[in-house]
Amino acid sequence: MTRDPRYGIVDGEELYRKLAMGEPVLVLDVRTGSEHAARHIPGSLLIPLHELQSRVGEIPNSGTPVAVLSEKGIRGESACKLLAEHAFSPLLNLDGGLQSWTGPTANGDCNHSRHWFGIGPSNFLVQNFDLLPKGIALDLAMGDGRNAIYLATRGFDVDGVDVSQDAVNSARASSRQLGAPIRALVGNVEDGSYIIPEETYNVIMVFNFLHRPLLKEIKDGVKPGGAVIYETFTTEQPRFGPPTNPDYLLKPGELRDAFADWEILIYHETVDPEGPGARQRARAGIVARKPE
Numbered sequence: 468m469t470r471d472p473r474y475g476i477v478d479g480e481e482l483y484r485k486l487a488m489g490e491p492v493l494v495l496d497v498r499t500g501s502e503h504a505a506r507h508i509p510g511s512l513l514i515p516l517h518e519l520q521s522r523v524g525e526i527p528n529s530g531t532p533v534a535v536l537s538e539k540g541i542r543g544e545s546a547c548k549l550l551a552e553h554a555f556s557p558l559l560n561l562d563g564g565l566q567s568w569t570g571p572t573a574n575g576d577c578n579h580s581r582h583w584f585g586i587g588p589s590n591f592l593v594q595n596f597d598l599l600p601k602g603i604a605l606d607l608a609m610g611d612g613r614n615a616i617y618l619a620t621r622g623f624d625v626d627g628v629d630v631s632q633d634a635v636n637s638a639r640a641s642s643r644q645l646g647a648p649i650r651a652l653v654g655n656v657e658d659g660s661y662i663i664p665e666e667t668y669n670v671i672m673v674f675n676f677l678h679r680p681l682l683k684e685i686k687d688g689v690k691p692g693g694a695v696i697y698e699t700f701t702t703e704q705p706r707f708g709p710p711t712n713p714d715y716l717l718k719p720g721e722l723r724d725a726f727a728d729w730e731i732l733i734y735h736e737t738v739d740p741e742g743p744g745a746r747q748r749a750r751a752g753i754v755a756r757k758p759e
């Protein structure tokens with residue numbers, strides 16, 4: 468059978484690798500709401516095939532590759548044909564559908580879980596990677612290890628800590644599968660049972676997590692000349708959704724003030740525009756270098 472030249476195919480392993488390496492790919496899930504709720508790729512946009520024609524305007528048509536996900540790949544073929552008629556390109560059908568996907572999956576509503584952030588690394592990390600001094604890195608509250616793994620694929624020696632055994636198991640599995648070794652530990656960074664060793668890391672990173680008493684320990688854990696990269700939600704966030712507890716939200720200028728005695732290389736306090744399937748997020752981020 469000749470294949471429709473307007474779209475290509477990608478297998479589960481290859482798609483997982485692309486996402487994990489931070490390649491911009493939109494995963495469009497064309498299954499039903501109940502199939503999606505039972506199991507889906509974190510960060511995917513759900514538009515069931517029967518709604519695709521009427522909702523095609525929700526998908527950005529700006530040259531970002533769209534990978535179409537169905538259960539076995541068959542509905543994906545129909546979706547690719549429809550999207551090709553609307554001039555989407557490049558288009559990829561996930562060959563074998565979700566059944567061929569080998570990366571992490573989530574279920575239910577991701578808006579309250581670590582899966583909310585999807586498979587790939589943080590954009591803030593990708594954009595500022597070149598500012599980070601190479602060497603040993605620590606990812607605190609690493610979740611599924613998406614950022615730890617990204618640094619490991621780029622030559623860092625990485626430790627990652629999370630209180631959740633599930634998250635650590637998932638990070639270990641992804642790290643093995645992607646051939647990006649990290650040391651993933653279960654540890655609680657709030658109750659004193661996990662302590663950051665002093666002046667040990669070239670880079671400490673924290674994404675989407677705040678425990679204020681930890682800030683001093685994070686600064687002490689970085690070697691002179693090393694860096695912290697930190698991005699999390701601000702007090703603006705409750706306008707858009709969780710998290711809403713002020714204990715987990717940075718006040719205006721708070722992150723910058725915490726690093727006032729370091730060299731601040733990058734700082735932002737911004738509201739991301741609403742993306743496909745993702746609501747707005749209000750966050751502050753910093754890359755700061757510790758004095759020699």
Ligand SMILES: C[S@@+](CC[C@H](N)C(=O)[O-])C[C@H]1O[C@@H](n2cnc3c(N)ncnc32)[C@H](O)[C@@H]1O
Nearest residue numbers: 581584608609610629630631655656657674675
């Ligand atoms: C919102 S997720 C962010 C995960 C990851 N940093 C990311 O951006 O993908 C927050 C993570 O913090 C972890 N966490 C919460 N309390 C913690 C604690 N006391 N010690 C270590 N990890 C903790 C959770 O298990 C969860 O994986």
